[in-house]
Amino acid sequence: MLDIKFLRDNLELAQQQLATRGSAINLADFQQLDQRRRELLGKADTLKAEKNRVSALIGKTKDKSLVKDEIGRMKEVSTQIKDLDEQLRTTNEKLQNILLTIPNLPHENCPVGLSEDDNVKVRTWGSIREYSYTPRAHWDIGEELDILDFERGGKLTGARFTLYKGAGARLERALINFMLDLHTEQHKYVEMLPPFMVNRDSMTGTGQLPKFEDDLFHVEGPDYFLIPTAEVPVTNIHRDEILAAEQLPLCYTAYTPCFRKEAGSHGRDTRGLIxxxxxxxxxxxxxxxxxxxxxxxxxxxxxAEHVLQLLELPYQVVDLCTADIGFSATRTFDIEVWLPGQNVYREISSCSNFRDFQARRAAIRYRPEEGAKTEYVHTINGSGLAVGRTLLAILENYQQEDGSVVVPKVLQPYMGGLERITGK
RNA sequence: GGAGAGGUGACCGAGCGGUUGAAGGUGCUCGCCUGGAAAGCGUGUGUAGUGCAAGCUACCGAGGGUUCGAAUCCCUCCCUCUCCGCCA
Structure with missing residues (x-):
């Protein structure tokens, strides 16, 4: 959420900056509602002040018959206040709705662009292997080795669900443990294991709601959603809290499954784990x-890059342009891993600075120093990494001509010393 | 699922329907004391909205209601804890 005062005073500027993302804000509605809200608030507050003053007077008067008129008048005032509060409530609701659907302003260093074609490649790492044959796609490798079962995943649930088997299941688990160990032991993040369902407030705090409800799985019964990323529960850990400056930075890492409807991507990446x-x-x-x-x-x-470096998977880093960054982000770097089976770099991590956008929605503040006013923290997050995509990148990059897959060195301890997946 | 208890400021914990934004304590700030520290003494210490400002308003789990006036009374919901049952 943007700062309402900033928006009030800098509507033109905000509009220009939002335009670089390709989104427009409703200037007229915002201004009108904002003004109406302040008018109503002024009226209501004046009446409430009057009510409080007179009520205190009535309280002090022993003989209530002396203040009969006042009591009658205050009855009247109370009704007016109730009416104003109701108008205020609906006005506020509309205003909030607008505010909650305005995306974040891009970072001043975020490259301006019209589409993903304008994203800027920042660097590449690692060297791409030469193959004496046409590298196979991971879905073929996985099925041949009998470690990925797309057919049965579909039978169990439906499209876009996969059953991992044997060394495949173990490889996924090995990757999770490897990543968590790396981030906690070497990068000093604190491990969290949050709930995999959250309520509406949490989803609103990080920006998924109210705008992107269609992308989320909602459970029947309580008003809970399956998380689309650990970002949601982990960022909301400190919702409605005031942190001490000495606590910062707080660095958390968490493994979770993620659930996404992928609405609007029918027919894209239908094969495999992507x-x-x-x-x-x-x-x-x-x-x-x-x-x-x-x-x-x-x-x-x-x-995040360190994970790929240790796994020795080639990748590139891309600075997303204004048209391609997410709703809540000011700046985003994607890490794209090389997939020889498809001859492309594919996103495996997305690292973003949200500045105070999520913090304002979720009321996550800190006190710069003793006695100072509270300020919003900045939140940052990124995948470290998407595990399924890492697994498929390993299958494709470490595939051998005989159909086997070599296990990356750093993962072998997590695989019980297994050096190569050879299937049956 | 059944029975009970409770949700108040950073924390603990009072609170008769009216001068309670909220006693008291802990913690923290600053000052005094000290060679220095501890102890002790004094002082200060919520968040947010709105207004040029003085100020005003709101908030004692959430939402309604009663009342001139609600942290205090009533209703609904949520959450926590204890016991019983069931269960991974």
Whole structure:
């Protein structure tokens, strides 16, 4: 959420900046509702002050017959207040609705662009292997080795669900443990294991609601949603809290499954593990002071890249342009891993600085110093990494001509010493 | 699922329907004391909205209601804890 005062005073500027994302804000409605809200608030507050003053007077008067008129008048005033409060409530609701659907302003260093074609490649890492044959796609490798079963995943649930088997299941688990160990032991993140369902307030706090409800799985019964990323529960850990400056930065990592409807991507990436309704992810989340957020995003990005470096998977880093960053983000770097089976780089991590956008929605504040006013923290997060995509990248990059897959060195201890997956 | 208890400020914990934004304590701030510290003494210490400002308003789990006036009374919901049952 943007600062309402900033918006009030800088509507033109905000509009220009939002335009670079390709989204417009409703200037007229916002201004009108904002003004109406303040008018109503002024009236209501004046009446409430009057009511409080006279009521105190009535309280002090022993002989109530002396204040009969006042009591009658206050009855009247109370009714007016109730009416104003009701108008205020609906006005506020409308205003909030507008505010909650305006995306974040892009970071001043975020490259301006019209589409994903304008994203800027920042660097590449690792060297791409040469193959003496045409590299196979992971779905073929997985099925041949009998470690991925797409057919039965579909039978059990439906499209975009996969059954992992034997060394495949173990590899997924090994990756989760490897990533968590790396981030906790070397990068000093604190591990969290949050609920996989959250309520509406949490989804609103990080920006999924109210705008993107169609992308979420909602459970029957209580008003809960399956999380689309650990970002949601982990960021909301500190919702409605005031943190001490000394606590910051807070760095958390969490493994969770993620559930996404993938509405609007019918027919895309229908084969394999790329786009699933349920996938595993290890997430990195930071709460930092505003001055540090740019720098901390770089660190978080480096932490995510470190995973790929240790796994020796080639990748590139891309600076997303204004048209391609997400609703809540000011700046986003994607890490794209090389997939020889498809001859492309594919996103495996997305690292973003949200500045105070989520913090304002979720009321996550801190006190810069003793006695100072509270300020919103900046939140940062990124995948470290998407586990399913990491697994498929390993299958494709470590495939051998005989159909087997070599297990990356760093994962072998997590695989009971297994050096190569050879199938049956 | 059944029975009971409770949700108040950073924390603990009072609170008769009216001068309670909220006693008291802990913690923390600053000052005194001290060679220095501890102890002790004094002082200050909520969040947010709105207004040029003085100020005003709101908030004692959430939402309704009664009343001139509600942290205090009534209703609904949520959450926590204890016991019983069931269960991974």
């Amino acid at each position: 786009r699933q309704h349920q996938f595993n992810k290890v997430e990195l989340v930071k709460f930092v002071v505003p001055e540090e957020s740019d720098h901390e995003l770089d660190n978080l990005l480096a932490n």
